[in-house]
Amino acid sequence: MKLTLSENIRSFRKERKMTQEQLATVLGVTVGAVYKWESGLSVPELDLIVEMADFFDTSVDVLLGYRINDNRLDSIVSRLYTYSRTLDPAGIVEAEKALAKYPHSFKVVFACADLFLTYGANSKDSRFIRRALELDEQARVLLPQNDNPRISEANIIHNMSIAYYELDEKEKGVELLKQHNVLSHFSYEIGSTMAVFMNQTEEAVQYLSEALILGMSHMLCATIGFVFVYCSRGDWDSALNIVTCCNNLISELRVDDQPGYMTKTHAEVLLLLAYVSWKKGLMEEARDALREAARLTNLFDSAPEYSLKSMRFIEHAEYTNAFDTLGPTAAESIEHMLNLLDDPFFTQQWKEILNLEQ
Incomplete structure (x- = not known):
């Protein structure tokens, strides 16, 4: 105080x-x-x-200069997160007070675990880190109280793995993540930790491959979403910038002329690049992108292959399988996207170029 x-x-x-x-x-x-x-x-x-x-x-x-604190539970939790962000030393005392007052509250226990981990990681004080682990274990028990959709057991598991890393107990951290690696959620961290810090490079490959696939998928979905956001705003510069970044990355990740899921994906991205270029008045660039999209559409649909063998750096790709919600073939996916863009003139340009490529 x-x-x-x-x-x-x-x-x-x-x-x-x-x-x-x-x-x-x-x-x-x-x-x-x-x-x-x-x-x-x-x-x-x-x-x-x-x-x-x-x-x-x-x-x-x-x-x-005395101001009474708002000691309602939500106000306490809010202050704890503020202490954590600012690394205010008063946070340690306030956390213990909060735990004494609300020892069985998920919100308080989870916030205090976060605070002790943050302090411990920054100060390299193992006492705080072990306190965070104790509280995270308690938070897992109290998890049924949680009403925040942005917090799940995965958050707690991730924080516990960080605590183990900080305590130089990386094997425990990695093993914990492996046990809870639903939908490859932690593959990026498992693979990078094993390869960089544990000298387990070959075992890390599987996890790194999964992480790269998942990262590409997230990036693609986010890019398509942002393109539609920027189109709705009429912000063609931002739309062009983000779809160009995505196109460049897909180009680097795709194995040239190897029919596969990346071929279909690249055709979809090129269509968006062409549309945004068209709206920007870059007609020649738009036509080039449409011609390449048409070529890749025909390449994929001539021999559909849904594995990720067409994606560079992925090992054991023969065991992978990919799909999207736009359509099973590249042509159907493109048609679906054109319907969403709802630009008859641009759609006509696509059909003409596709017919020429065929």
Whole structure:
């Protein structure tokens, strides 16, 4: 708890255009006493604090600079996250107070675990990190209380793995992630940790391949979503920038002229690139993108292959299988996207170029 009595005495005195000598006379103390109060070297007796509050026409609370905390559960949790973000040392004491007051609250326990992990990782203090692990275990038990859709057991597991890494117990952290690697959610961390820090490079390949596939999928979905966002805003510059980035990455990840799922994916991205270029008035660039999209559409649909053998860096790709919700063939996917774009003139341009490529 931080009080601002010394600053407030000085502030109230100056508001009344009084010198320290004048205030000392009013209160019947020495100038030295007033100087020490305002410098924070000493604190006036309680009766003098009350007398000063009365003289300055304020309350004792205001003079002291005391503000009562909102100690409702949600307010406490909000403060704990603020302490964690700012690394305020007061957060440790406040966390323990919160745990004493709400020992069986998921919100409090989870927030305190996050706070202790943050402090421990930044200070390299193993006591805080082990405290975070204890609280994370407790949070898993209390998880049925959770009503935040953005928090699940995966968050807790991830935080526990970080704690083990910080304690130089990486094997425990990786094993924990492996046990909870639903839908390859933690493959990126498992693979990178094994390859970089544990000298288990060959075993890491499977996880790194899964992570690269998942990362590509996320990037593709996000890019398509953003393109439609920017189109709705008429922000063609941003739409062109993001679809160009995606196209460049897909180009680097796709094995040239190897029919496969990446061929279909690249055709879809090129169609968006062509559409945005068209809207930007870049007609030649748009036609080039449409011609390449048409070529890849025909390449894929001539021999559909849904594995990811057409994706570079992926090992054991023969065991992979990919699909999207746009359509089973490249032509159907393109047609679906054209319907969503709802631009008859652009659709006609696509049909003409597709017919020429065929």
